[in-house]
Amino acid sequence: MNKGSTRPHNHLFFFHEARASLCITTMATFPTLHLNGTSKTDLDQEYTAAYHAIGKAIDALAATTLNARDYYPQASGAYYQARSERDEALDQLRKAQAYAGEMVAGIFDQL
Numbered sequence: 001m002n003k004g005s006t007r008p009h010n011h012l013f014f015f016h017e018a019r020a021s022l023c024i025t026t027m028a029t030f031p032t033l034h035l036n037g038t039s040k041t042d043l044d045q046e047y048t049a050a051y052h053a054i055g056k057a058i059d060a061l062a063a064t065t066l067n068a069r070d071y072y073p074q075a076s077g078a079y080y081q082a083r084s085e086r087d088e089a090l091d092q093l094r095k096a097q098a099y100a101g102e103m104v105a106g107i108f109d110q111l
Contacts, residue, residue, distance in 0.1 A: 028099055030106030043107050051100040058093045061086070 033040050066086055071079035 028102035033110045047100050047103040054097040
């Protein structure tokens, strides 16, 4: 995000397992801003709110305890399976956040 701004960029940084990676995506079909459509203010505010809400969900899920001692009574590899499942869930949230960020950028580019 820009300094002093709450608007996401086209280029989003994600934190995953102590390393940041740049994710440039191009999956959004942007709405065309025009007089008969939804206002640019509404679209901007709604997608920006979604972007930030998904960010909070990512933070909350990443902060949950995932400790091997909670899985050792199960079958061998249960902890690694649980970790893989959580990583996949985080990736899905990151994709949703990237989509919302792209929508904000696409709307902003039309202003």
